Structure formats: C-alpha cells, structure tokens
Amino acid sequence: MRIETFPGVATALPAQILHAALNFVLPPRCASCGVQTGSTGGLCTECWTQARFIAAPQCCQCGYPFELDFGVGVRCGACLSRPPYFDRARAAVAYDDRIAQIVIAFKHGDRTDLAPGLAAWMRRAGGELLQEADIIATVPLHRRRLFSRRYNQSSLLGQPLARAAGIPFIGDLVIRQRETDSQGHLSPSARRRNVEGAFRVAAQHKDTLKDKRVLLIDDVLTTGATVNAIARRLKREGARTVDVLTLTRVVRETSVS
Numbered sequence: 730m731r732i733e734t735f736p737g738v739a740t741a742l743p744a745q746i747l748h749a750a751l752n753f754v755l756p757p758r759c760a761s762c763g764v765q766t767g768s769t770g771g772l773c774t775e776c777w778t779q780a781r782f783i784a785a786p787q788c789c790q791c792g793y794p795f796e797l798d799f800g801v802g803v804r805c806g807a808c809l810s811r812p813p814y815f816d817r818a819r820a821a822v823a824y825d826d827r828i829a830q831i832v833i834a835f836k837h838g839d840r841t842d843l844a845p846g847l848a849a850w851m852r853r854a855g856g857e858l859l860q861e862a863d864i865i866a867t868v869p870l871h872r873r874r875l876f877s878r879r880y881n882q883s884s885l886l887g888q889p890l891a892r893a894a895g896i897p898f899i900g901d902l903v904i905r906q907r908e909t910d911s912q913g914h915l916s917p918s919a920r921r922r923n924v925e926g927a928f929r930v931a932a933q934h935k936d937t938l939k940d941k942r943v944l945l946i947d948d949v950l951t952t953g954a955t956v957n958a959i960a961r962r963l964k965r966e967g968a969r970t971v972d973v974l975t976l977t978r979v980v981r982e983t984s985v986s
C-alpha cells in the first residue's frame with residue numbers, strides 16, 4: 730500500500746516565517762547589554778562599536794594582539810620566555826565588561842540562542858585553524874559544574890564550528906580526571922600547578938587522536954594554563970598539533986604563559 734505523506738503545519742511553514750514569528754514573541758536582544766536589536770544573536774550598535782575584535786598583527790603563537798606590525802611569524806615575549814604546548818591560540822574579541830556580560834548570559838543565563846552568532850565571530854578569528862583541523866574538541870567542565878550549568882557552553886560553540894568546517898566534533902575527547910580549584914583568584918603559576926595532571930584523553934578516542942590536528946574550543950582564555958595543560962596531554966597521547974580557539978581572551982600588558 731502506498732502511503733501519501735502530507736507535510737505537517739510546522740514543516741509547511743518556511744523557516745523564515747517561524748523565525749519572524751519567534752522574533753515577534755521574543756524580540757532579539759543585544760547579546761551584551763540586552764537592549765532590543767534588529768538581529769538575533771548580535772550586538773546593538775553601541776556594543777558593536779565598543780567591542781575590540783582581535784586581528785593581525787598578533788603573536789603567531791598565542792594570538793596576543795600587537796600595537797605594531799612586526800611581520801609574520803613573530804612571538805610575544807611570554808611565548809618566547811615560556812613556550813606554550815599549544816601551537817596557536819586565537820580569540821574573536823578582547824575580554825572586557827561588555828563581553829563579560831555575554832559570557833555570563835551564555836554560561837548562566839540560558840542565552841543558548843547566542844551560540845550561532847558567537848560561533849560566527851569565532852569562525853572569522855580562527856579561519857586558518859578551522860581549515861587545518863582534523864578534530865574539534867572542547868575543554869571539559871567538571872561534572873559538578875556541568876550539572877549546575879546544565880550544559881557545556883564550549884560544546885554549543887564547538888558543534889556549529891565543526892559542522893561549518895565539515896570535521897568531526899568529539900565532545901568527550903578530554904576528560905577532567907580530578908576537580909581543580911576555581912581558577913579565578915589564582916596567580917599564573919598557581920593556575921599551572923592547579924591544572925597539571927587534571928586531564929586525560931578518553932580511552933575510546935586514543936586511537937583516533939594519533940597524528941591528528943586538534944582544535945580545542947573554549948569560551949574564555951585567561952592565562953591559558955588550562956588549555957596548555959590539555960595541549961600537553963593531547964600531544965603526549967600522539968596529537969600532531971593542538972590549536973585553541975576561544976570566543977574571548979584577556980588582553981593585558983603581560984601575555985599568556
């Protein structure tokens with residue numbers, strides 16, 4: 730017997746109509762300050778003009794933005810004095826009070842609708858890294874934090890990036906094997922000690938990892954201690970390269986180490 734299928738009401742509606750209807754009920758708001766804006770997942774004009782998007786010239790390794798163009802392949806002082814284990818780190822925008830509001834809204838405020846827009850910023854900042862990656866992975870949350878936040882915000886950024894780049898997303902590649910103290914108030918050297926040995930590679934992915942170029946996704950890069958510890962572990966397990974792409978990074982006088 731031949732069964733005719735008829736599209737349901739929801740599938741009959743073009744996506745644009747659904748989108749417009751949703752915008753009517755829930756008008757899009759600025760990702761940073763919350764004022765009403767014209768587009769979903771974007772910033773209002775005021776916040777957009779204030780945001781410091783990061784681009785070249787920058788340290789070829791950690792991505793720290795330079796005031797002057799010193800040429801291609803130049804490292805910052807921090808990377809020269811204490812070379813990180815990761816190959817390259819890039820971030821879309823410099824961390825400040827406005828960006829902090831976005832991170833908080835995304836992390837704790839259930840603004841998961843921001844993910845595609847934020848991922849698009851990251852795609853611009855990390856185009857080369859995305860092109861060259863074999864695998865996209867994320868910095869794991871501790872189980873307790875995952876429970877309190879209900880989702881890993883880095884996965885929400887990593888999944889659309891992997892889809893757009895056409896490469897596999899492995900959300901559980903890296904496992905946090907012991908709880909680390911909150912990093913917020915620790916000095917850079919204390920952060921390094923805090924995260925050393927805190928991560929391992931999931932047993933089921935060890936073979937997959939061999940000779941692969943891994944791109945790690947996180948929301949914020951502060952000192953880089955966490956991604957550095959993960960990069961070290963991934964390389965010990967056979968990763969060929971480890972790059973890091975974050976939504977935002979702290980830009981201060983002394984760079985990451």
Ligand SMILES: [Zn+2]
Nearest residue numbers: 759762773776
């Ligand atoms: Zn705004």
Ligand SMILES: [Zn+2]
Nearest residue numbers: 788791805808
């Ligand atoms: Zn650097």
